[in-house]
Amino acid sequence: MPRSDTTHPRPAWYFPEYAPVGVDLGSKAAVAVYDRNQGTDPHADDALLDRLGVTEDTHLVDLACGTGSLVVQAARRGAVAHGVDVSEEMLAFAQARADRFGVAPHWHRTGFLDYAHRGPLADVVTTKSALHQLPDFWKQQALLNAAGMLRPGGAFYLWDVIFSFEPAGAETHLRQWIDAASRPDGEGFTRADFEAHVRDEFSTYNWIIEGMLQRAGFDIVSCAFPRPTHAEFHCRRR
Incomplete structure (x- = not known):
């Protein structure tokens, strides 16, 4: 079962990362809908794991792992895989997925800011479609935490809603994204x-993320902007 990781009490000004941001995913039904809408694809997970060099005995941490598909695929190839998420329901869904495949990743109910990695430093740390849940100040703290759990030379992978358009064109690009990506209820993520x-969430610009990554101790190996609203960064720990 997922382990509840706790740390020392936080000061009153600390960001409440266990409170829902955006859509509340606190029920089994909501998590199942989220997994469907995300279009979970084990083949895409395996392609990413190949790109990151994840093989047997690789130590991988997936921060804000959601329903756990990437973690389970890593465990299926023999990696020492850790899935971190603040949601009990997400981790229960992930655990059920692992059980179906007969693998036993390590699950941790904690967040970007609180997760304290134990044991050998990770070879790979990933986070997909989740860092936007933190305001920019706290994104930087989360990236510092991620760097601290990663061995020198280890890989850090980030995919998220990250804006590469010019700020003056924000309204146009956001309208185009929402118009193109929205689906009817039951068929994907909706306009709402x-x-x-x-x-309500905290997506930011690529030039801000790039500065944060560098200040956290990462060198950016490659980045891609498949759409003006999305980006991926593949980094190495200095």
């Missing part, structure tokens, strides 16, 4: 989901 993301 994307509107809530822009309004």
Whole structure:
């Protein structure tokens, strides 16, 4: 079962990362819908794991692992895989997925800011579609934490809603993204989901993320911007 990781009490000004941001995923039904809408694809997970060099005995940490597909695929190839998430329901879904495949990753109910990695430093740390849940100040703290759990030369991978358009064109690009990506209820993320993301969550610009990565101790090996609203960064720990 997922382990509840606790740390020392936080000061009153600390970010409440265990409170829902955006859409509340605190129920089994909501998590199942999220997994469907995300389009979980083990083949895509395996392609990413190949790119990151994850093989047997690789130590991998997936921060904000959600429903656990990447962690389970890593465990299936013999990696020592850790899935970290603040949501009990997400981790229960992930545990059920691991049980179906007969693997036993390590699950941790904690967050970007609180997770304290134990044992050997990780070879690979990943986070997908989740760092936007933190305001920029706290993104930097999360990246510092990620760097601290990664061995020198280890890989850090980030995929998220990250804006590469010029700020003056924000309204146009956001409208185009919401119009193109929205799906009817039951067929994917809806217009209301994307509107809530822009309004209530904390996606930021690529040039801000690049500076944060560098200040956290990462060298950016490659980056890609498949859409003006999304980006991936593949980094190495200095």
